[in-house]
Amino acid sequence: MAGAALLLAGCFSSGGDGDENNGSGASVTQQPKNSDPFWVNPDGNAAAQVAAYVKAGKDDDAEQIRKIAQQPTGEWIGPENPEQEARGFTEAAAKADRDALLVLYNIPHRDCGQFSQGGAADGNAYRAWIDGVAKGIADRPATVILEPDAVLHLVNQCTPEEFHEERYDLLKGAITALKALKNTKVYVDAGNAGWGHPDQIFEPLQWAGIEAADGFSVNVSNFYTTADSIAYGKQLSAKVGGKPFVIDTSRNGNGPYTEGEAEENWCNPPGRALGETPTTKTADPLVDAYLWVKRPGESDGECKGGPKAGEWWVDYALKLAKASS
Numbered sequence: 001m002a003g004a005a006l007l008l009a010g011c012f013s014s015g016g017d018g019d020e021n022n023g024s025g026a027s028v029t030q031q032p033k034n035s036d037p038f039w040v041n042p043d044g045n046a047a048a049q050v051a052a053y054v055k056a057g058k059d060d061d062a063e064q065i066r067k068i069a070q071q072p073t074g075e076w077i078g079p080e081n082p083e084q085e086a087r088g089f090t091e092a093a094a095k096a097d098r099d100a101l102l103v104l105y106n107i108p109h110r111d112c113g114q115f116s117q118g119g120a121a122d123g124n125a126y127r128a129w130i131d132g133v134a135k136g137i138a139d140r141p142a143t144v145i146l147e148p149d150a151v152l153h154l155v156n157q158c159t160p161e162e163f164h165e166e167r168y169d170l171l172k173g174a175i176t177a178l179k180a181l182k183n184t185k186v187y188v189d190a191g192n193a194g195w196g197h198p199d200q201i202f203e204p205l206q207w208a209g210i211e212a213a214d215g216f217s218v219n220v221s222n223f224y225t226t227a228d229s230i231a232y233g234k235q236l237s238a239k240v241g242g243k244p245f246v247i248d249t250s251r252n253g254n255g256p257y258t259e260g261e262a263e264e265n266w267c268n269p270p271g272r273a274l275g276e277t278p279t280t281k282t283a284d285p286l287v288d289a290y291l292w293v294k295r296p297g298e299s300d301g302e303c304k305g306g307p308k309a310g311e312w313w314v315d316y317a318l319k320l321a322k323a324s325s
Contacts, residue, residue, distance in 0.1 A: 028040055028041075028042040028047045028050075028069055028070055029070065030096055030097075030098055031070070031071070031072065031277075031278070033097065033098065035279050035280060035281050036072065036277070036278050036279050036280065037098055037099050037280060038072035038093075038098060038099050038100075038101045038143070038278055038289075038291070039072055039089075039092065039093035039096055039098035039099060039100055039101065040069075040070060040071065040072045040096075040098075041072075041073070041075065041089075041092070044069065044073065044295070045295070045297065045298065045312040046065055046066075046068040046069035046073075046295075046296075046297060046317065047069040049065045049069070049297075049312070049314055049317070050062050050065050050066050050069045053065065061318060064318055064321040064322055065297075065314075065317060065318065065321060067274060067321045067324060068274070068295075068296045068297055068317060068320070068321060071277055071278055071292055072098070072101055072278050072291075072292065073101070073250070073278075073292040073293075073294075073295040073296070074101050074102065074103040074145060074291070074292065074293040074294065074295065075089045075100065075101065075102050075103065076102075076103040076105055076295075076310070077102055077103065077104055077105075077106070077133055079106050079118075079119075079120065079129065081132075082129050082130075082132035082133045082136060083132035083133065083135045083136040084136065085136065086102065086132070086133045086134075086135075086136025086137050086142075087135075087136035087137075087138070088136075089102060090102075090136065090137050090138070090140035090141070090142050091140065093140070093141070093142075094140045094141065098141075099141040099142060099143055100137075100140070100141065100142045100143070101142075101143050101145075101291060101293075102133070102137075102142055102143070102144050102145070103144075103145045103148070103220075103293055104130070104133060104144060104145070104146050104147060104174070105119075105147060105148055106119050106120050106126060106129055106147075107119050107120065107126060107147045107150045107167060107170060107171075108120050108121070108122055108123065108125075108126055108163065108166070108167075108170070109159055109160075109163050109167075110149075110150075111149065111153075112153055112158040112159060114301070115267065115300065115301025115302060115303070115308075115309045116301065116309045116310075123166050123169070123170055126170050126174075127170070127173060130173065130174045130177050130178070131177060133178075134177045134178055134180070134181060137178075137181055137184055138181070139181065139182040139183055140183060141183040141184075142181075142183065142184045142185070143184075143185045143187070143246075143289075143291075144178055144184060144185065144186045144187070145187050145189060145217050145220065145246075145291075145293050146171065146174060146175065146178075146186055146187065146188045146189060146213070146217075147171060147174070147188070147189055148189045148217075148220040148221060148293075149189065149191075149220075150167060150171060150189060150208075151171070151188065151189060151190060151191070151201060151204050151205055151208050152189070152190070152191040152195060152201065154167060154168075154204055155191075155196070155200050155201050155204050156195070156196070167208075168204075168207045168208050168209075171188065171208040171209055172208060172209035172212075174186075175188065175208075175209045175212050175213050176209070176212065179212055179213070179214075185214040186213045186214050187213065187214060187215050187216055187217040187245065187246050187288075188205060188208060188209070188210050188213050188215075188216050188217070189216065189217045189218075189220055190205055190216035190217060190218055190233075190236060190245070191218065192218055192219045192220070192222045192224050192229070192232070193218070193219065193224040193225075193228040193229050193231065193232035194222070194224050194228075194256060197235075198232065198235040198236035198239055199239070201236065202236060202239035202240050205236075205240055206240060210240050210241075210243060211240075211241065213243070214243075214244070214288075215243045215244040215245045215246065215288060216233075216236065216237075216240070216243060216245045216246075217245060217246050217247075217248065217291075217293065218232060218233050218236075218245055218246075218247055218248070219247050219248045219249070219252060220248045220293045220294065221248065221266070221293070221294040221300065222248065222252070222256070222266055223251055223252050223254075223255060223256040223257060223265075223266070223269065223272055224252060224255065224256055225252055225255045225256075226247060226249055226252060226275060226276055226283070226290070228255075229247045229249075229252070230247070230283065230284050230286075230287060233245040233247065233286065233287065234284070234286055237286050242286075244286050244287065244288045245286065245287060245288065246287070246288050246289045246290070246291050246293075247282075247287060247289075247290050247291070248291055248292065248293040248294055249275030249276040249277075249278075249290040249291070249292065250274065250275060250291075250292035250293060250294045250295070250296050251272050251273070251274065251275060251294060251296055251320060252272075252275040253272065253273030253274050253275045253276075253320075253323065253324050253325075254271060254272050254273040254323060256269075257269030257270065257271065257272065264303055266300065267300040267301055267303040267304065267306075268299060268300045268301070268303050268304040268305075268306040268313075268316060269304070270304070270319070271319075271323065272319075272320060272323065273320055273323035273324040274296055274320050274321060274323075274324035275290070275324075276290045277290070277292075278290055278291050278292050296317060296320050296321075297312060297313060297314065297316060297317025297320065298310055298311065298312055298313065299311050299312075299313045299316070
């Protein structure tokens, strides 16, 4: 269980000169493009929190949350206005001369009834949603993480058998629609280093259309170390034609939590830390990027005292930041 939360897309801004936007009061700047080409949203929850702390004179807390605010994080496209949101994020990113990082998490029967349950009503609704996202992206540069947990939940039988054939078809269709765009990269989610073995998921990834995608993603919304994620990804890559992959390093600085009930160690675990900052300069040629797919400081769900999945939780954000170097 990756515990991927539906993070409702926040506000976006197309203002500034492409390098800095001070509208939030957080002085959020873009990272160097040659090592981190992804867009930093100057109006995200973390940036707003920095501004609030600065206004309140809490400079030390502001500096901690700035560790999150100054990094590019995934923009999770909501279910209602996919075209509008995808257009807004990609336009803002393009104006800043950066690539948008989008997460699509709306597959029918999503999350097996857990904290992020939901998704599109049916296959046709999902196809229409994907078409909206594609129209919104158009020719602007975007990197898409496609459907966290969707293939994994087919493998571990969390998703009932009756929905398998449709899900494979929907994932293949989504890859086709997104790869028809001029400047969009697509990474299909492929679980994490702790759930099982690559032998269990490589064929389902092939059935989902991985061949037509740019690669796959690992560790989304999870906490496994970068070293373990690279090892898992390299084993899996060898079974799917040498495809490269990206790793979610947003909260893996201290590795996974192992002291609680195993089935909920993914959900708001204590004592975690921010991981490697996003970059395309990674430790292995098969790893296209370290990304912050999950937005640090946003809840995994109503567990361990957390708010609803995707809601900003400043206490948790501060702990992540303070625990990181």
